[in-house]
Each structure stands twice: as C-alpha cells, then as structure tokens.
Amino acid sequence: MTNWNNCLDLADLSTTQLQEVLDLAQDYQAGKQAPALKRPVYGVNLFFENSTRTKSSFQMAEKKLGIDLIEVNPATSSVQKGETLSDTLRTLEAIGVDFAVIRHGQTGWYQELVENPYVTMGLFNAGDGAGVHPSQTLLDLLTIENEFGRIDGLKVGIIGDLAHSRVAKSDAKILKSLGATLYFGGPDSWYSHDFDDLGTFGTLEEILPELDVVMMLRVQLERFDEANRDAFTAVDYYQQFGLTQERAKLLPEHSIIMHPAPVNRNVEIASELVDGDKSRIFTQMGNGVFARMAMITKVLQARGLMEADK
Template structure:
C-alpha cells in the first residue's frame, strides 16, 4: 500500500484525507457511495442546500486548469453550506516564489478546514496531507499521473446505479492509460468493490507495463479489449503530458482505438459508455455516440457533485458540533 493510502485513514479506518482510491477497501468505498446516494435528492431539490458544513471553510487550490472538477467541488461545498475560497495557481503567490508549504501554512493561519488540491506533480496532495495541521483535511482533485480519487468514486457510483452487481462486470478502460490518473483511480475503486475482469486497452506506447502488478488484463486490440464488456470507459488523450513518440496523429488513433457506432458494437448491447471529459471528438470518440443512448457521460458530471458532498461530509461534517 502506498504512503498516500496509509496516511489518508485514521487509526480506526475512517477518512482523514482523500488522496487515492487505493486502500479504501470495500466497506469504506461502499459507505462513500451510499452517502453520495443520500445526497442525490438534495441536488434535485428547489433549495439545494443542507447545513452539514455551516461554519466550515473549504479552499479550492488549483494549480492546473479545470472546469468539471473545480465546479463540482465548489458546488458540493456550497450545497453543504460551507464557505468557499477559490485560488488558481497562476494567481497565487507561488508565482512570486512562495513554496507550496508556505502557501499551505499561510492559508491554514486563516482557519481553513479543508483544502482541495489539484496539481501537475504526482504526490502533491500527499505532500500537503503530510504537512497539514491537525484537523485540516486534504482532498486530492488530481495530482500528475498518480490519482484522481473523486473521479474514480463517481465513476463506480455511476456504474452501480445502472448495474448494481459491480463485482460481476467486465470493464474496459480504453485510451491513454499511461498518463491517466483517472485510470488508476478507477482500477483501485473497481477492485475495492470486487470487480475481477478489468481490462486496459490501448497502443503499446500508452499502456504502462506496471499495470500487470495491479491484476488487470492488457489488450492492444480494440475488438478483443471490448469483447462482451459491460462498461466501456474512454480516456482523454493527454497531449499536454506527452511528446510526439507516444502517439500517432489523432485520426490514426481513432482508426485503431477510437469508439464509434461500429466499434461500440464489440461490447455488450447494453454496455455503458463513459468518459471523464473533456472529450476530444473524432479522436477517442465519435460525435454520434458521445451522447447516444448508451452514454452516461452527463450522469458522471452530475454524480460528481454528490460524491464530493459525501466525501466532504464524511471527513469534516462528522466532527461538526
């Protein structure tokens, strides 16, 4: 188990931080999903607020650009009645030479209860968690290639709502696995729920060899990778993290590993189609299937708010006086 997996739990196995889906285990993962389920009605009410985090302060500290993740965390905190401060890396004092540790300690002195961290370096969220003051929680909003735990949780939450027997499913994760923190978080979350048939599918240059140690099967052919799959999870090609030798042109990638109406037919007729966004249409997915009848992509976005509400409430709402 990684260091991040160890330090995110209290001695009695509760969430202190959320840094990775690794090591959460079936019981805690299920508790998060069940708690999120209880918040789904709140997100649909006329008044979309509950008082669980009233008087608490959450800081979204994003050193990487984000629309879905940051918006979902902000909405989640507001719907729990927390005060929210949004800080982008390019507008913070790190551009003046302030270290990450200085930034953390400066904001802690303003009596912040929780930080949501998004950073381009793997391990950044763990660094914050190791240096955070007692009682200050760190949520990982994505760090380098390492982890994106709330995305992994919202993905399995979405799957469970459609196909409750998650353990018995065949799940294919397709595309740029090498650079994907989402893929790693999905794999750990699925395994926590007992899923045995997890496949990663992509060109050899985009599938890291160390995935063998995670107990997944590797496919370099789309037909075999999707054969009778219950769930097809597409990944965004992360061009910003790769150099030219990793990847052919987008059209060539689509011919080999892109999803369209024909290649989706390799999977089961009722297979769920997923994507963490943003979508590169015509590269990893064709426009007609992106929001077709098998797509649950917009549901993933919606469920992201409930998952983040659940995690925040479980960590700092439980200690509310």
C-alpha cells in the same frame, strides 16, 4: 484504514468505508438533506492545473453543503513569489480555512503535507500529477452502481493513454478491489506494465464484446506533437484505437460508455456515441456533485465540523 481525516486516495479506504461513502452519495442524489454544519466552515479550491468540471463540481458540492469559499487563484498568489505549498496552506489555515481541495501537477503532492505537523486542515486530492483522482473514481463507481446495482462481477474495459492517466490508475485499482474484472486497450506504447496484475490487455475487437462498461480515456492531443514518437495523428488514432460507431456495435446490448471528459470528439470516441443511448458521460458529471458532497461530508464529520447523518 483511514479515519476520513482527509481524502487523498481511495485505496486508503476499506471496502466498507467505500460502500458507505457511495451509499451517502446515492442518498444525496435521492434528495437527502445535508446534515447541518456545527459552525461556519470555510473551504478553498486550489487548482494549479486547468479544470472546468472538477473545479465547478467541487464548488457546487460545497455550496450545497453550506460551506463558505475563500477564492485563491494560484496564478496570482504568493506561489508566484516562490512560497511552498505547505506555507501557503499554513497561511490559509491561520486565516481560518478548514479544508483545501487541491489539484497539482506534482504526483503525490500531499505526501509531505500529511506528515507535516503544522498542516492540520482537511485535504482533498482533486488530481495529483500522474497519480490518482479520487473524486473522479468515486463518481465513476457511483455511475456504475446506479446502472448495475453492483460492481462485483462486472467486466470493465479502460482504453487509451493508460500510462499517463490518473483516472485509469485510480479507477483500475479500486474497481478490482471491489470485484470487477478488468480489460485494457489502446496503443502498446501507451500501456504500462503497472496494469499487468490488474487485468488483461487486448485489441478493441477482442475486448469490447466482453464488456459491461467501457471507459474511454482522453487523448492528450499535445502528445502527438512529441517528435512523432508514436508516429500517428489524431485521425490515425481514431481509426486504430477510437471507439467508432462501427466498433461500438461489438459492445453487448446492456453495456454503457463512460469517459472522464473533456472529450475529444472523433479522436477517442465518435461524436454520435458521446450523445447516444449508451453514453453516461454527462451523467457522470452530474454524479460528480453527489460523490463530492459525500466525500466532503465524511471528512467534515470526522473533524467534528458537521452533524452526524440521521
């Protein structure tokens, strides 16, 4: 089990540890004051891929914890001169930066770094290529737990581009480990057998009536351009696999709709549903700040940079 030295993959946490960080996120949401920093703490958010919500949500969490941010834009940094990620991090560490939040296109960008004896700063994975996205998973868990008071025994469907979604991979594994029953949907050609052991694949018509929670995934529109490989357009997709208002009627009364966003309205989900009663999409974003505050708190406490909780 991890000692919270970093936060790279929630699968490294024990169920107890997961529950503790979720509880802390709920406490922050309920107004708990963050424990004091033991000295000024410096963080950096390094996003090698575009992001609005993850990056701004981390910023907000960091500010609420009283952390000072050093601004580094990878697009105008020495990364452009061919510097390796580990040398960039060692530079920042030498300068006095205590932790880095990193989104990077390379799956498992952190593997080498955690074995590199010269990189000792705290590392947070804000999304690694086709890997995982732990802060998104944590906010998804928080959203579900806030709604149902538990995860164990719930039926959760994840629908869309499963093969390419780090959210899907990240969430499915953890949800199952916490006792949820999983269902998958979307185009056959976008399914991955990695999910075979985690749940049941079916049509939306089969799945939707079962679900407590439906998580729609983002369609990467650029994929429709790839040599018509999948031979459908955004309109086709919506008709065949989108959560239309018609299909949403199949959902149980008490169920909720989630989406990691950004949303393509009327591609993977009807615009009205995004703004409707069942939607928790913007709620998820708000929860993201508390989830990230909790993650960062755990790591700073493990590193002796923040007082213990009272």
